[in-house]
Amino acid sequence: MPGILSIKDLIVDFKTRAGNARVLNEITLELKNGEILGIVGESGCGKSMTALSVMGLVPSPPGKITNGSISLDGEDLVLASKTRMRQVRGGIISMIFQEPMTSLNPVFRIGDQIAECVLLHEDVTKAAAWDRAVEMLTKVGIPEPEIRARAYPHELSGGMRQRVMIAMALSCRPRILIADEPTTALDVTVQAQIFDLLKDLQLETGTAIIMITHDMGAIAELADRVAVMYAGHIIETGLTADILSNPQHPYTRGLIACVPHLEENPTEERPYLSEIKGVVPSLTELGRGCAFAPRCPYKTPVCEDVRPKIEAINESHSVACYNVEYVVAV
């Protein structure tokens, strides 16, 4: 399948008082048509910044894209004009955010907010835009859509608001949807509803989805492929099943092992959780070597000296680590 979006060698720098922080460091990613790509990592690893770069929303200053390209069907979005980006955002690439309450305007009816997006991008009448809004609300499973379209955001529950955000994001039939932690603020039962909705809509419309999360469970549930990020680098990518059952990078392994997973058959035995020692390094103080080296139990002298490049170990799985064979054998 051809790639619809390809990010190549992207570098984003932030000027801070403590010095230059390289929040994204030579990110290379490819999103294929109609797939769900997951990006996982801890706070500050650059997963949201990757999304903002694609949307052309890197806060500038202090942020700046200093290298690389983001190509949407061959068009480089890094070089695109502000007017062009306004067409792209919402029209071709849409985004939904973590906190649906703060992303909706509290003083407008939700139907009007969805219709606004349609009016901006398509040459339609107000009535047609309103009808589209109601149609989208129906599609995302909101009961009594004609009545709910006239509701204000505060009248809806958290799960309903996130459905409205999804309806808005999909109202102009975008080709790419970026979901930045779409269920973190929601209860598990509502989270399951939203996952099912995203999957159904993805099958129906063929929209490619970039799913940003810190939750490996959400990845397992939704994503076809995963990219794992650490301190501004992509350290491992591969098919979801491969990453979960056969993680190669020590960080990915730590990330999967440190979460207490819900067991269907719990036993009396409860070992302590495995920990990744230490803390995420400050982006202004990254050394020359692998960003994970200070916390890595398998590090060798070369790890602290030269940063490993991300290299393919088979046709779908790539890792940035010198010691893969040794790590996997342990």
Added chain:
Amino acid sequence: MSKEALLDVRDLKVHFGGKKLFKKAVIVHAVDGVSFSVPKGKTLGIVGESGSGKTTTALAVLRLVPVTDGSIRIGDVEISALENKELRLARRKVQMVFQDPYSSLDPRRRVGDIVREPLDLMNIGAEADRNQMVHDLFVQVGLRPELAKLFPHQFSGGQRQRVGLARALSTRPELIVCDEPVSALDVAVQAQILNLMRKLQEELGLTYLFISHDLGVVQHLCDHVAVMYLGQIVEQADRISLFKNPQHPYTKALLAAVPKARARDGNEERVPLIGDPPSPINLPKGCRFAGRCPVAIDKCHSIPPKLTDRGNGHLASCHLLD
């Protein structure tokens, strides 16, 4: 279990609101008849969706919200009726760790002073020894003692939660109420804090009341689990029995909704819960879960089920189990 229980709560009710001038009385039944007990040195987990009343239950145990009805006994002391000085004295034995380590520490005070404050307030130890006690508390929670001079904003989320734990431990409590202590933390940090909590429990014989919405974490940490829905406990059992053999349809749905961190084997079919919980103001007449329950029968909509023992102390309230 209730004999050697450190914390024993009977029929706890917390209602908010009441008569308003020119308006009809609106009463929010946040906690509506909850009973549980926690044996010394053990952990009881309370799980449920937002709005189920789990946080209000936790706050009521510390008398941080007005208790409408019911009894709360910690050790030999019935604390639901205490006032002022006696209440303050009783609170020495029970401390709280909050969800958000960013907003539960005073940004204008040095963390050493934050940890020391309860010692001064409760007059614990000789004044000259208190700095040494703070030093020891820092070591206990895995922080370098020289960090005591810094302010909260200079710490990471995990370190701040360690400060919150040190503050809770300062009065040498027997019971610590933890309200979602790890849900604001990154997964790698979450593992560090959970391990620390277990270590402290083993060393100091602490008893935890652990509030969480994360079933994986609860399964890992807790000895007993209570599932709350709309102000009531719908199921309560020991850890193994609850997760291996859930009885209540709500518990089953909750467990099924948790994403599994492994590749799906394709034929797993889960029945999604539809809709949201009803409002705690106008409560349904029968079972509170009936409106969302996939297996509800007529009776469920008219008669509220009782929380009864289904064998070996596994409690569940559902007509279909009768």
